[in-house]
Amino acid sequence: MAAIEILGLEKTYSVGFWRKKPKYALRPLDLAIEEGEVFGFLGPNGAGKTTTLKLLMGLIFPTAGTARILGMEVDDPKMKAQIGFLPEQPYFYDYLTARELLEYYGQLSGVDPKHRSRKVDDVLQRVGLPQVGGVQLRKFSKGMLQRVGIAQAILHDPRVLFFDEPMSGLDPMGRREVRDLMEQLKHEGKTIFFSTHILSDAEALCDRVAVIHQGELRGVGAVADLTSSVHGKVEVVWQGTAVPASLRALGAECHITGDTVRAVLSEANQDTALEALRRERMRLISVTPVRTSLEDYFIQKLQPGVTVGARA
Amino acid sequence: MRARIAHIASNTFREAVRDRVLYNLIVFALLMSGASILVGQISINIERLVVINLGLTAVSLFGMVIAIFIGIGLVSKEIEKRTLYTVLSRPVRRWEFIVGKFFGLAGTLVVNTFFMAIGVFAALLYVSHSFQKPDAWVLVALYFIILQFLIITALTLFFSSFSSPLLSAVFAFSLFVIGSFAEDLRGFAGITQGVTRWLATGAAYLVPNFSALNVISSVAHSNPVSGQLILYNSAYALVYATVAISGAVLVFEHRNLK
């Protein structure tokens, strides 16, 4: 059983007063996420990431299609007891303290009263807010609120986590901490479905990613596959400013920066190139296989005319 | 299920209190003290009248304002500020949320009225120097005022579930005013004809009947309140509030929360 199963989920709004034009917030989406997976949902702003999350949380209703989480409907309270949600730029009750908020949420999530207090302390510790339990939330900075948001999502030890832009509002230290936390959660066997537009985080954390743009799924795949060196190219770097004629003949791309030259050429020509440099007595600095980055994949998928990849 | 509703209710109460709503009691206390002292210096025999009229009217109006201004934010503010998202992603059903909010605000108003009642009776004691038997009816008048609060809270909650805070306040306040003249509206319907009659009759039955719940002048003149009236008013307030809350639940259940 997939942890999250999305079948033809669609959301269309009618916009406009007079002649209603349809706005396709989400075109029919098919996705399946297995338990224990960390799944990144990538896309630029307004792509439909938040719409998808809201549909999964039952905050808005789909125009078509269904979704199931842990095999249950999206409005099933039994299911909700096992998931945690962090919305984008969360905001909480101004006049409650962090501790009171988490106690309240714990009550609503059915956390056993006997352990609740201890769990609240633990989770505050875990998100890096051990001292501020008694401070009213209206005094919290954006970054602190983000951490409280994560705290309320993991408080009741859910199986599946949904994060909408978990790194937003955090400084680099904070982002590192959250990334480490997510790694820990992954090791605990939790399923994490999160949306972001920060690709380096996705590349570091995710098992699989999906790219969404203008409400449409553009591509899905395992990170490892997408970033393997697919092109069979190598990058050769040497000191100096001269480019041997034989190298140029190979059709290499050369960039001269200061006192170094960088050339990208196909793997097959690697030995020839190194031979040429040795003959010319050029000082070799490095030879590295070229890998596509997730960014390349992302940008490519954002181009118009790209069709959805096979259901993965 | 009941536990969750109770938790939402107590959280709503806590939020209202922390939001300094109870500070209105200070203003009220000042008002009552000032009035009693003033009144105590004019002619005898009508101090009791003035204190009861003024006191109960103030309780009613203060409470209405609180009910409306907190009520309009109950749902719409939560949606606007997105605090609702993290609540609804938990095993809380949408209807439990609405019902919990209602009890929370109703509870706040009851507590507020309780303190105000103490104020009214204190003022009464000050001007009359003793409690008289008819003063018991003041309690009934206060009970009716609480019933009015339940109705207006339910109505504000209903409007808040689909409309903006400003519009909700306008609607709720309008219904309060029209409802205070509900019996006249029915009388008006009785003497008109045709389409006007239908419209007026329909409105008269839909609008909350606050005039029946207002026994302030009667009680100020030491008149008793019939047991039958107490019974019918209680049933009516309960039933009407249920209508408004059901409406709120139905709207909220099917609403896309953007």
Add this chain to the structure above:
Amino acid sequence: MSGSRRVTLVFSVLLAGCLSASVLLLRRLDQARTDATLEEVLYISSPKALKRLSLGYDGLLADIYWTRAVQYFGSKHHAGARRYDLLAPLLEITTALDPHLLVAYEYGANFLAPKAPGGAGMPERAIELEEFGIHNNPNEWRLYYNEGFIRYMELKDYAGASEVFARGARVPNAHPFLAILAGKMAEHAGDQQMARMMWSTTYQTTKDNNVRANAAAHLRALQVDEDVANLEALTGRYQQQTGRFPASFSELEAAGLLRGTPRDPFGHTYQLMPDGRVEVRTPDDFPFIQKGTPPGYVPPLAPKFLPAD
């Protein structure tokens, strides 16, 4: 979405059920509180203070009090005793809030002044009301008419009535009858012709249904009184001629004293009594008659106003 559907169903049923219940309860409440909203006027000791409190919305408030007055003293309240103790304060408050609400002064003349059961029996207070009206609307002939009417009908102050009618007759666009009434007062004060003229004037010139119905009832009563007086005179003559009272109208006809069967204003035939008196068949239909009722007849507490013809 079965959970959602169940919630929708439950609360829809709850809403519909409670809505019906609320309508039923409203009706019960209405019964339990029949005069409560009206009694409020007894608590307002100062109409002027109320006017000030109304913050400029005195017109609307006047309309509300007026609606209450009509609702309870008009066609709605057929049965049951009328709360005439509330009429004076209602009219005084209404006119204090809106001194130009002319119909209120008409009610003063037609319902406040007359004795029970047709009215509240407060002619002096009614005259004060009319004077207040005249003070605020000096060019409304109707108000002078109202006051003259009260003085004539209730106080039997014929000189005073004549004087007011004369004043009113001088107002521009005054109804021509005012001058006539003023003039005729000297010779005809107290007789049926005057009464008939006045009630006819009221009947023809009023725009209010209740006032018109009341006037119609009075006109019918005058008719009956006249008919009965005439018929009893005839039965008396018959008795003189034949030594006994007639048993039927045909006998009177045969004696050449009558032509046709006399009928009351509703078309029912009068009844000949063995002792020579004449009675109406349905005395309850004629609230104000002074003749033609059976001995020991007690009129109902709430005079029945049939629709104006």
